[in-house]
Amino acid sequence: MDRQEIIRQLKHHKKQPYLDYRLKRKTEEFTDRLFYTLFDINTTVEENLEFLALDFNELVDLACWDTVRPCTKVWERYLAELPIILEKLNLDAEAIRDCDPASLSIEEVYMAYPGFYAIAIYRLAHFLYQEGFPMVPRLMTEYAHRQTGVDINPGAQIGNSFFIDHATGVVIGETAIIKDKVKIYQGVTLGALYVDKSLQKTKRHPTIESNVTIYANATILGGETVVGENSVIGGNAWLTSSVPPNSTVFHTPEIKIKTVSNA
Structure with a gap:
């Protein structure tokens, strides 16, 4: 089989028209920026919200294959939800600190506990799941899964002060x-x-x-x-x-x- 025939067959079997792996990479960048915006003291909230809006627009272009669905309106609702999500995450961090005798400080929970990170990304993805935003919520929680060993589907419903110890x-x-x-x-x-x-x-x-x-x-x-x-x-x-x-x-x-x- 010559090279041209190999190329022809590969193109023939490459059937998924929407399988653009930029979506995965952009989702991971968006997730990192979002996490740092909420927690890192050196990350400016005002400036980063502008970057996040641009990131989200790129995700809309890559993920929203059904043009009838109003994906572009989701960002405004998501932005309004972020303070509520952050409040819940602070309760999660406090629950971990209060329950785990090995926890030396609240800062340690935010920075070193994989269970907290997995919960954080789940909560940030859950709202987008509820909005019906395609693919991105699952890519967000799979990103956390890869880093922590914790697999939380973004559709799960989780109340306040949730604690995952050791995580994996x-x-x-x-x-x-x-x-x-x-x-x-x-x-x-x-x-x-x-x-x-x-x-x-x-x-x-x-x-x-x-x-x-x-x-x-x-x-x-x-x-x-x-x-x-x-x-x-x-x-x-x-x-x-x-x-x-x-x-x-x-x-x-x-x-x-x-x-x-x-x-």
Whole structure:
């Protein structure tokens, strides 16, 4: 096969007309600028909001393939929402500082906790998800996923003062509902019982009521599964049915120790 034939075949099979990877790169730049605008003391808010507006216009050009949808109006609503999002993120940071004995300062939480970063990018993406802005919210949370190991779908609904400790391996599905003052640890999955495209418009992921703690590597599955308030889910637990309020659920492993006598 000569070079021209290879090129012809590659072009023939390159079928996705909207697959412009500039969108991914621009979304990551927008996400970084947005995060620094909200938190970095050396980043000027007034000036950066102008840059963010320009960035967003580029995202509109790249992401809004359906010209009927008013993507250009989203920025004004998003801008008005940013103070509310920042207020929620400050509550998240305070919850992490107050709950984690290893936290030495609030500044450490903002700068060094991957769980906080993942929550921040989720909250910044969630509003755009609610607005129906295409692709960008998912690219934002996947950017955070790549950096932190935390996979939060931007469609999840998460209340105030949320705490993810250690972060790595956490998965929170699109239709999960998490209420206020919930603490989860590494490796926790809030997932679906099974995957089928026909379930796209249904609630597939669990509801976690307020003041629940979920320890490492617990798996909670199903759209009808509700963990009642003030409950504690122990490490490695596997849940596919609801738990009443004020419950403690734990997994008891069977441990067998084989010893070899001295010869």
